Amino acid sequence: MVATQKAFDALKQIGLNLYERKLWVALLSRGTSSAGELSSLAKVPHSRTYDVLESLAEKGFVIVQNTKPLKYVAIAPGEALERAKKKVKTDAEDVAGRITELQDSSLVKELAKIFKDGMDLVEPGEMLGSLKGRHSMHTQLETLFKNAKTDISILTTADGMKELHSNHADLLKKASGKGVKVRIIAPNSKEISDQVSHFKGFASVKQTEKSGNMGRFAIVDGNHVVFALTDDKKVHPTQDLSFWSQSTHAAKEMLSPMFDAYWNTL
Numbered sequence: 398m399v400a401t402q403k404a405f406d407a408l409k410q411i412g413l414n415l416y417e418r419k420l421w422v423a424l425l426s427r428g429t430s431s432a433g434e435l436s437s438l439a440k441v442p443h444s445r446t447y448d449v450l451e452s453l454a455e456k457g458f459v460i461v462q463n464t465k466p467l468k469y470v471a472i473a474p475g476e477a478l479e480r481a482k483k484k485v486k487t488d489a490e491d492v493a494g495r496i497t498e499l500q501d502s503s504l505v506k507e508l509a510k511i512f513k514d515g516m517d518l519v520e521p522g523e524m525l526g527s528l529k530g531r532h533s534m535h536t537q538l539e540t541l542f543k544n545a546k547t548d549i550s551i552l553t554t555a556d557g558m559k560e561l562h563s564n565h566a567d568l569l570k571k572a573s574g575k576g577v578k579v580r581i582i583a584p585n586s587k588e589i590s591d592q593v594s595h596f597k598g599f600a601s602v603k604q605t606e607k608s609g610n611m612g613r614f615a616i617v618d619g620n621h622v623v624f625a626l627t628d629d630k631k632v633h634p635t636q637d638l639s640f641w642s643q644s645t646h647a648a649k650e651m652l653s654p655m656f657d658a659y660w661n662t663l
Contacts, residue, residue, distance in 0.1 A: 525642040531634035562592040619649035
């Protein structure tokens with residue numbers, strides 16, 4: 398039986414590359430097989446078959462028989478996925494532990510010095526970048542909010558307000574507690590009334606009666622800008638596009654006056 402495209406797409410979503418998917422499905426159809434047989438069956442180059450099967454074994458999808466030639470045994474899909482899930486968790490915990498050790502070591506100061514020396518050579522106009530996907534945007538906002546010193550100004554949509562609350566409410570509250578002035582402009586929508594009430598506990602929030610999408614951007618310390626280029630109602634989160642710029646001109650001289658003017662009309 399040949400796997401459907403939907404099945405192949407699902408396997409891609411859990412991290413299996415094209416050759417891994419082809420060889421695993423081929424092995425499932427045989428139960429046990431050699432690399433040569435699987436290469437022909439799955440139409441995977443023979444030169445790549447051994448290393449791909451080794452990768453599948455490491456991930457918990459197949460068992461290697463130490464015979465001559467080597468043979469591979471399929472594991473029932475439910476069990477294989479459970480093994481793979483456990484390995485991913487174990488690997489993630491191991492890497493997280495190593496990162497924590499590095500964070501607590503003197504090497505961070507060495508790396509920070511390299512970064513600082515490198516940044517001294519960078520022209521202000523080069524400090525910008527595109528952020529593909531909603532996750533990338535929120536990751537950059539998290540860094541900026543965490544390091545904010547004086548003020549944070551945010552214009553957002555109803556959906557953006559929900560995401561701001563679920564992703565950054567605690568950070569913004571901590572920033573406010575450190576004396577950072579937090580201002581938010583959001584739509585006057587009943588669907589975000591709970592989020593607005595929560596933010597009003599530590600931030601200044603104003604709501605606009607204007608219909609339509611007012612856009613999404615954040616200004617931090619008059620020096621950083623994150624600006625969404627797409628409509629969050631019309632694109633999938635993975636296709637959301639925004640840009641970040643560390644620019645006093647863009648933040649303090651362009652967007653901040655616009656934000657302040659709009660804020661004062663509400």
